[in-house]
Amino acid sequence: MNRGIVVSSVTVRFGGVTALSDVSLNVQPRDIVGVIGPNGSGKSTLFNAVSGLVRPASGEIRIDGQDAVGVPPETLVRQGLARTFQTPRVDPVLPVEAAILCGFQTKARQSLLGAMLHLPGQRREEAQMRASCRAIMERLGLIEVADVPLGELPMGQVRLVDVARAMASEPRYLLLDEPAAGLSLLEQRRLAAAIRLLAADGVGVLLVEHNFGLVGELCRHVTVLDRGKVLLEGDVATVRSNPVFLQTYLGSHAA
């Protein structure tokens, strides 16, 4: 069996517009793979194609050898492909612990009747979820804000909660959609540490970013998209020093 998320020559069209053309990508367990590109480069489309929200016109997406094209997004999540959102979609009144508990959907086995009758099995399951939830919060340093409503947290911690929620399903792969956007440098560091922790546990991480910062810090392999096509790919150091990259990409974001 072929492990990993394997994207081969995927093309996505919206009406007559080709948003993504002939893009390939490989994310192995323990890997942190970066995709960067400016606005409109197709990185969000790639993200949506992998997470099952957009159906490619051609090409193949396989997750651990299984065909993922046309599989409903929630089924992909159940198969071990978790994601976060660029703008965390949170209920601002929900406390941190309650929000992370929502991530345990794929772990819930209780029947509707069992839940309604509060059977022993349900009680056991609920206790397990709460215990794992606390463990995740401890790992990510969220334990002291467990009761704080998300609406009152700074963006950096909300992003961490989003990652924690994704971790709850014990995913084999995690897709992160511009997780560093709007974070302070310190917050980026904490997030990077959390992502490294995950990868060390064997999770394959796909990091889609606008800026090079976090990608440069975390990834070994990086793909640069431009206008729907792969402009460059390779390990971080090579890409960083490539004149084409410097000219077309960093030209507008000189760091």
Add this chain to the structure above:
Amino acid sequence: MVDFIILGIVVGVSYGLLALPLSLLFIATGTVDFALGAYAVLAGLVCFVVGGPLGMVAGILSAVLAASLVGLVSRLLDHNRRSDHLTLVLASFGFAIFLESFVLSTFGEQPYVRQPFTDYWDILGTRVSPQAGVNLAAALVVLAVTFGLLYATPVGRMMRASAINPRGATLAGIPVHIMRASTFVFAGLLAGIAGVLHLYTSGLSYSSGMHLALSGFGAAIIFGLKSPLRAFLGGIAIGVVESLSNGYLPSHVATVVPLFFIFGILILQGTSRTFSGGRA
């Protein structure tokens, strides 16, 4: 067959007249006002009681006033961060109940109707009241004025801009809240006209509001809420279906057919919609 279609168009015009403001409201505010039928009833009954041309003005004005109140409520609801589109729907439910009860305690239970024409026109062998001609003419004028207002005046441009992109419109200096409020007022005006025409066609009673709103919704929805013209045509389509089923089917079946028609189209729309991605 032809006679039923003609009759259907005659009835459909009045549905279309209610569908038009619903569609306008949906475009401008993303929500709908369930109390539109109640405005129409209010307008019709006030018109009857006051009487004469003055009655028509008074009737339409009362509908405008009622609609302005809902506009105001929607403004208040916007202040609540928690409110979504359904909240205004609920509020408009509340207002419809309020108005129905107000009309009942003011005007009583009996139906009101005014039919000034005693002779009929003969169109392709069908007896049609001249009132039908008046309704159609009024509807066409209203339609023309609405489109003129929306597409040929600066106010209309501002209205459409605030509907398509409220944030952008605000940045461009368009008073979005005023635009929304004026859409409510304008919708009230149209509902008022529809109510007066109803008084002169088939009559109204305090409880007609829900039926009118329902027909208006059906009309506005079947060809898509987003276009006032299609909403109007939807009204005519429903009128024709209703008239045909009344003509050819036993009476207890006939009343359900238009509803099944609308319901079926809704579900077709639901099942054909695919999950579209875009920026998540």
Add this chain to the structure above:
Amino acid sequence: MIEKWSALIVLVLAVLAAIGMGSNAAWLGTSTLIAIYSLLALSVGITYGQAGILSVAQGAFASMGAYATGILTARYGISPFLTLPVSVLLPALVALPLARLVSPLSPLVLAIATLMFATIVEILLRGGGDLTGGYIGLSGIPPLFDAQTPVTFNLIAWFAVVVVVFLYANLMNSAWGRAINTVRHDPMRAVADGTNVTRLQSLVFTLGAGMAGLAGWLYAHQLSFISPDLFGIPVSINAILMAVVGGAGVILGPVAGAVVLSFFYEFLPGQESRGMFYGAALILTLVVAPSGLLGFTRFRRRSPAVRRGAVSAGAVPGKVAS
């Protein structure tokens, strides 16, 4: 959280009220009606308050439960306790495919679709001929048991409320409940948690229909006659009103709304002006206290000082009406 004890709260209050009322027939009648309306409003609570599906067809589902037991007991002499599962399951079985069909619709269009559905049901009951008794309806529906008195019936009705609240509160305190709330707040977020949104919404809609069916079963055996206009759209809207005024998102909110509005109804002078009061109450609630009378019990707000860079009022729900 206090919500866990919802069923116990209702049980204690209902017992106290029953002791207080003794055998006063008028009070018992009102109390029973409040229980029945509580069930109907609870069905709005779970579908609208928890899952965000605004259904204007709860009265229609109640009518299915009422007519199922009415026809089976009055025509075929079947025991009311045997028809109870039928009254709950029939509306649920109708609701399930219906929900599958309408749940892809935008919330707004879905509300209108349920309104159409309710109208269709009402017309069908009117045109049902001998089976449903047409306009006149069904009469001669037997009591639950021979020795039924207003006192025992009132207790049974409130027992039904306690059971429903117990099941409902347990459900909302489980992973199912968390998924249901996520779907209401943001379907896209629920998908990312691995929830099949359409399936879950259909399920909640079905549960709500079953609850409404139970209300219909009780109503039929309280009144001993039923007719289509007892379950019309105004009844559905009333149930929504009670749920929203009491707090649709709080487990006991609909029950509180049913109690408060029924009391006001008792003291209002004229039949005609009732709607003005109800309508005004609904609008006032939405403007002043959008989460209802019991809304304050949900999540306690922590420090009022919102830190800089806090998240704004959440993302826009994924579904857009068209």
